[in-house]
Amino acid sequence: MAKILVTGAAGFIGSHTTDLLLASGHRVVGVDNFRTGRRENLTAALSTPGFALHELDVALPGALSALAAAERPAAIIHLAALVSVQESLANPAENFALNVQATHLVAEAARLAGVGRVVFASSSAVYGDTNVRPIPETTETRPLSPYGAAKLASESLLLGHGASFGFTVRCHRYFNVYGPRQDPTSPYSGVISIFARRFAAGQPVTIHGDGGQTRDFIAVGDVARANLIAATRPDLRPGVANICTGRATSLLDLAQACARHFPGGPPPVHAPARSGDIRHSLGDPARAAAELGFTADTEVAAGLAELLGGVPAALVP
Numbered sequence: 001m002a003k004i005l006v007t008g009a010a011g012f013i014g015s016h017t018t019d020l021l022l023a024s025g026h027r028v029v030g031v032d033n034f035r036t037g038r039r040e041n042l043t044a045a046l047s048t049p050g051f052a053l054h055e056l057d058v059a060l061p062g063a064l065s066a067l068a069a070a071e072r073p074a075a076i077i078h079l080a081a082l083v084s085v086q087e088s089l090a091n092p093a094e095n096f097a098l099n100v101q102a103t104h105l106v107a108e109a110a111r112l113a114g115v116g117r118v119v120f121a122s123s124s125a126v127y128g129d130t131n132v133r134p135i136p137e138t139t140e141t142r143p144l145s146p147y148g149a150a151k152l153a154s155e156s157l158l159l160g161h162g163a164s165f166g167f168t169v170r171c172h173r174y175f176n177v178y179g180p181r182q183d184p185t186s187p188y189s190g191v192i193s194i195f196a197r198r199f200a201a202g203q204p205v206t207i208h209g210d211g212g213q214t215r216d217f218i219a220v221g222d223v224a225r226a227n228l229i230a231a232t233r234p235d236l237r238p239g240v241a242n243i244c245t246g247r248a249t250s251l252l253d254l255a256q257a258c259a260r261h262f263p264g265g266p267p268p269v270h271a272p273a274r275s276g277d278i279r280h281s282l283g284d285p286a287r288a289a290a291e292l293g294f295t296a297d298t299e300v301a302a303g304l305a306e307l308l309g310g311v312p313a314a315l316v317p
């Protein structure tokens, strides 16, 4: 069993990844500065003997290197980041510090501590707005935000470091991740957590445009499993892969599925389309299947049921 260092461990994806690693018998060194993460997300982990939590800023030069040198983990899963496109537009300098400079420091920590593998949380935002459907990794990358650009730069930084200094880097381009512990109070949260919160509160959801926009929604449990595989499976080659389902769900379908869990709630409010909204985003999952042996199992209806409680309601009537 391995020791894995997880940055952003108190966050949405980080805490699920930590829980899965611990349940699989691995030891976890969790790192977080609670910028957006919450200690409550780690309630189960904190009572598990194989877990240690370090409050530390990954963007502070030397901090992660010192911890990695002391702990000597087999792998680092780097999830800590400024996580929103909107915030990166409002504050590009902070985006650079937390999403580029911090990644460089992770690469250096891996080099200096002789870590064998780094798994990085990249994003479908590296593709920008493309007409390609589904999107394979060979699609031209054209990020449309400082956030997407930083994710792409980070992939290169890590892959270059790994090739130079002998560690394996796996970059995961996550599509739209959803599930328990996603912060529904954040204005930047994913649409599923916003819909779930509003339905539960008896408030109408707002659908911009005709609701025909589609997304590739992937359950956080599946993402945690992809992280576990990439960090622990022997003999992986370095590379980049989409972490997605390959299944498209429209916002209207999503609203209808939520409505089945909350019968009698108010109907959606329709608002004008937002400029810059991407119409369709669908990943091609073939490379992750071939290179990692990873397939996302959870259908949106089942993932939604887990989030909202109750039985799965079919997406299509």
Ligand SMILES: NC(=O)c1ccc[n+]([C@@H]2O[C@H](COP(=O)([O-])OP(=O)(O)OC[C@H]3O[C@@H](n4cnc5c(N)ncnc54)[C@H](O)[C@@H]3O)[C@@H](O)[C@H]2O)c1
Pocket: 007, 008, 009, 010, 011, 012, 013, 014, 031, 032, 033, 034, 035, 036, 037, 038, 056, 057, 058, 059, 078, 079, 080, 081, 082, 083, 098, 102, 121, 122, 123, 124, 173, 174, 175, 176, 177, 178, 190
């Ligand atoms: N949620 C999604 O749909 C999605 C999609 C694509 C990519 N990602 C990426 O996945 C990763 C995890 O995202 P999430 O949705 O779990 O967000 P999150 O905000 O819940 O988690 C990020 C965690 O990193 C911590 N953090 C931020 N800066 C830090 C720093 N300098 N030092 C230490 N800790 C720091 C935060 O406190 C938080 O706990 C991020 O890199 C994000 O860009 C997420």
